[in-house]
Each structure stands twice: as C-alpha cells, then as structure tokens.
Amino acid sequence: MITQETAGALAAVLDDAQTSVSDTPSLADTHTLTVDDAYAVQAALLARRTARGERPTGVKLGFTSEAKMAQMGVSEIIVGRLTDAMRVVDGAEVELARFIHPKVEPEVAFRLGRDVDPHDPDADLADCVDAVAPALEIIDSRYRDFRFTYEDVVADNTSAAGYAVGPWLPVRDVSDLAVHLTHGGSRAEGTTAAILGAPVNALRALLDMARRRDVPLRAGDTVLAGAATAAVALTPGVTTCEVAGLGRVSVRSV
Structure with a gap:
C-alpha cells in the first residue's frame, strides 16, 4: 500500500496534466499500484x-461492457x-482546448432523489432514483499515447x-x-443493453x-451509468446522443 504522501504526489502529477493540458507517462512506469492504491x-x-x-455532483461508471472488461482483464x-x-x-x-485528446460517449444518466447510505443492508439504489435522462460523457485520459494500466485509469478518475x-x-424502464450517437458525418448505433445488460x-x-x-x-x-457505444474522438462540431423514449442531448465543440 502506498503512503498518503505518495498518493498525493501522484495525484499532483495527474492534476497538473489536466490543468496544463499536457499528457503524462503511465504511473506504472515508476510505481507498482494496487487497485486500493489507485483509489x-x-x-x-x-x-x-x-x-x-x-x-x-455525482459519480460515473466505467468498464460497464463485457467487451471492455475482457479487454482490460x-x-x-x-x-x-x-x-x-x-x-x-x-x-x-465546449472548448476543445480544455482537453488533451478527448473522446465522447453516449450514456444514460440517473438522478438520486435522496441520500443513500451504502452500508445500509436494505438499501436499493434503483428505489432512490427520481429521474432519468440521455447523457453525453467526455472522457480524456491524461496518459501519453493512451498507454495505461487498469490502475492508471482508476487513479486518473476514470478519465472523467x-x-x-x-x-x-x-423514472422508466x-x-x-x-441509442444513436452522431458527430459530424459519423454515426454510432447501440443499445442501453450494452450497459451491464441493463442500466x-x-x-x-x-x-x-x-x-x-x-x-x-x-x-x-448525477449517476452516469456507462457507455452504450464505443467512444468516438471529439472534434469540432455538434455531437448528439439520442436515446429512444428518453430524448436527446447535444454539445457543440469548438
């Protein structure tokens, strides 16, 4: 287990990469991290x-597709x-100059209507949701050449x-x-079933x-449940996510 001082130093490296919009080598190049260390x-x-x-303002989930889990082992x-x-x-x-090498994914978002005690054995998070919506997530790994380990991704706040x-x-089923993701002349199609079988x-x-x-x-x-299609590179233009029965959401990247 790394020390609190080391965790803070590694966090500073990642934070500096994000704020200066400059990539950084994988943490695994210099440190052997456990998943606990990464969190x-x-x-x-x-x-x-x-x-x-x-x-x-909430949480986001990653590796919610079986294919991605298999890819990362x-x-x-x-x-x-x-x-x-x-x-x-x-x-x-949204200004692209804020990011290093951004990508965008279509998602489903849930909103919690009340506080949840995760340690309550009777807690049911689905019962605490009071609204649902289509969403777009911009991910931006801070690692150079997209070279990273599982622990790297966790440490980097899952590329949020x-x-x-x-x-x-x-709330509805x-x-x-x-799910349709459009960006410029490209289009990706998927289904919310790609999110762990069901969001x-x-x-x-x-x-x-x-x-x-x-x-x-x-x-x-806000809870971002995970991507319904593969991520696409975010370049100048309008990106729209449309989820059947939920509506659409868009951003204009410049």
Missing part, C-alpha cells in the same frame, strides 16, 4: 479539485467522481473530463433502448462499489 490517488485528486472550489466496474467544473449545459459550447445531461424525465444493473454495481470504496451518494447526484 487512494483518485481520492487525493478529488481533494485537490475541491480545494480549488469545485463541488462534487477485469471483472468489475470502476467508479469515478463528477464535479460541477465538468458539467456542460445541454446544447452549449466533462458531461452533459438532457431533460430529466420520470431503460433496459433495452436504441439498472449499473446501479446495483455502483452500490456495491460505494460500500467498498466509501463513495458518498447524495440527493441530487
């Missing part, structure tokens, strides 16, 4: 951001943290960089809805991770 670095990274005045999701500095208003402009959420709607399964997995990783789940938090 300690992530926590230190979030502490740096909140010390600058950022406010936590893992069997569980990863959890990252969202802040208000990452939030993009639906339809608004930005997110936009469409209009919130009352989103188990197998068609509600992501909520169950999140509750378990929140219990083990001491992730707070508060009323009003």
